[in-house]
Amino acid sequence: MTTPVVSIAYHSGYGHTAVLAEAVRDGAADAGATVHLIKVDGITEAEWELLDASDAIVFGSPTYMGTASGAFHQFAEHSSKRWFGDVWLDKLAAGFTNSGSKSGDKLHTLQYFQILAGQHGMHWVNLGLKPGWNTSEASENDINRLGFFSGAAGQTPADLGPEAVHKADVATAEHLGRRVAETARTFAAGKAAA
Numbered sequence: 001m002t003t004p005v006v007s008i009a010y011h012s013g014y015g016h017t018a019v020l021a022e023a024v025r026d027g028a029a030d031a032g033a034t035v036h037l038i039k040v041d042g043i044t045e046a047e048w049e050l051l052d053a054s055d056a057i058v059f060g061s062p063t064y065m066g067t068a069s070g071a072f073h074q075f076a077e078h079s080s081k082r083w084f085g086d087v088w089l090d091k092l093a094a095g096f097t098n099s100g101s102k103s104g105d106k107l108h109t110l111q112y113f114q115i116l117a118g119q120h121g122m123h124w125v126n127l128g129l130k131p132g133w134n135t136s137e138a139s140e141n142d143i144n145r146l147g148f149f150s151g152a153a154g155q156t157p158a159d160l161g162p163e164a165v166h167k168a169d170v171a172t173a174e175h176l177g178r179r180v181a182e183t184a185r186t187f188a189a190g191k192a193a194a
Contacts, residue, residue, distance in 0.1 A: 004184035007036040007051050010060030011071040015162035016098045017062045020154050020173040024058055024096060027177025033184065040075035055184040056092035059113040063097045066105040068112050076116050083120055092187060093117035094125040094180045095151040096173055100158030102146065110150040125183050126150055127176055143171050152176040
């Protein structure tokens with residue numbers, strides 16, 4: 001059985017999204033993947049090559065003004081070199097984001113990641129969780145407490161630092177990392193069998 005390679009391509013303006021990126025990394029590593037954390041605002045050619053050699057790429061960015069950060073958008077534009085050569089075709093993709101508001105239009109950021117993945121011909125891995133904290137007996141400490149399906153989403157008050165990232169959001173990001181690694185392993189086995 002081959003070890004899947006998962007790369008996390010992310011931008012974090014104030015450190016909150018980095019906490020989630022590390023949680024995705026931990027979840028994927030716990031599931032047996034080789035994992036690379038890549039900060040897109042200082043990406044090197046060697047890191048582009050790591051992305052090219054990955055089985056799955058997980059996109060991450062804070063949600064600023066209803067979409068991914070400018071630094072992430074710049075990375076996405078530069079990925080067009082990969083698009084021309086179908087370099088990421090049939091890789092797996094997933095995403096995560098954080099904002100200061102409960103909604104904060106995070107869904108738009110996740111949809112932006114999905115469209116980017118679709119343009120590259122990648123296969124999107126969703127969160128695969130039912131929503132938490134949606135009954136009177138539920139709690140804000142439930143995994144997927146914000147009720148997203150497309151990817152992992154976190155909410156941290158804008159006036160608090162990275163240490164305040166909610167533990168349930170960290171657990172949700174860890175779940176996403178595990179799910180991506182497990183899906184990559186299954187996908188690779190299926191391709192090998194075909």
